[in-house]
Amino acid sequence: MIEVREVTKRFGSFKALDELSLHVEEASVYGLLGPNGAGKTTLIKHLAGIYRQDSGQVTIDGEPVYENPRVKSSLVYIPDDLYFFSQYSIDEMAKFYAGIYPAWNWDRFHLLKQVFPLESKGRITHLSKGMQKQVAFWLGICMMPRVMILDEPVDGLDPVMRKKVWNLVLQDVAEHRTTVLVSSHNLRELEDVCDHVGILHQGKIVVERELDSMKSDIHKIQVAYAGTFPEGLFQEGETLYRTQNGSVFLLIVKGNREELLSRIRTTNPIILDVLPLSLEEIFIYELGGMGYEIKNILI
16 A cells, blocks of 8 residues: 655755665554654655655555645645644635545534534634644545544544544544554554554664564563573573563563473573563664663763
């Protein structure tokens, strides 16, 4: 569906994207993660057809996105910093978009007034940031897009409205096979909605996998020994993180779960537990070997 192949983008001497490749399947929710400055917004602006890459390809359904009105007519981009015409009301913006997006659905627009309790005749720019985000989703969902590109989409929304918005988006994924790419720092929220995850670092995708598969390959293990920790228990590259509190060790290890546990059991630990691992922890420990690890800093 969405295909990015060896895309490079420079701003002067700075290389924002470095031969980056990414694949998003149809009717899926793809979570784009990365530290600040990794290139997430630059990538998103290529996917939305705002930037043209220096080299490589950015396509949706095999067609290039940049300067392609047919592709853009079925794509919705909701950025973190929203823009609306300063004099327009919600009703006026709806009429404007209805003239641009061929699949615009007026029935949806009127139905969603029950979800978004906003005065549709007042100026959008007079609304708070959170209310403007509601307007963006209200209008975006009515465009009946095949692709939604979301950058920090629910920032500024209260918890109840966040849930309403995600329910609407996921309903379109299931019923209309909408494809969603979302970038957010709220990893706990992404964990609930994403099928696939890509981790971006220094302009490259360093990890791209199904979320369930990623979780099945990285494990948080708590283990304790009566004596010393058996060094050499894990092979090079398997241990992503290790900390000690008395005789108890907390380990983040990569590999086959049953094989790892079988190996640990041969060392006769007095405690052995496998703990739940969050997407936030996966993000931190996947980047740990790339100079982005969390260190104790004394000030």
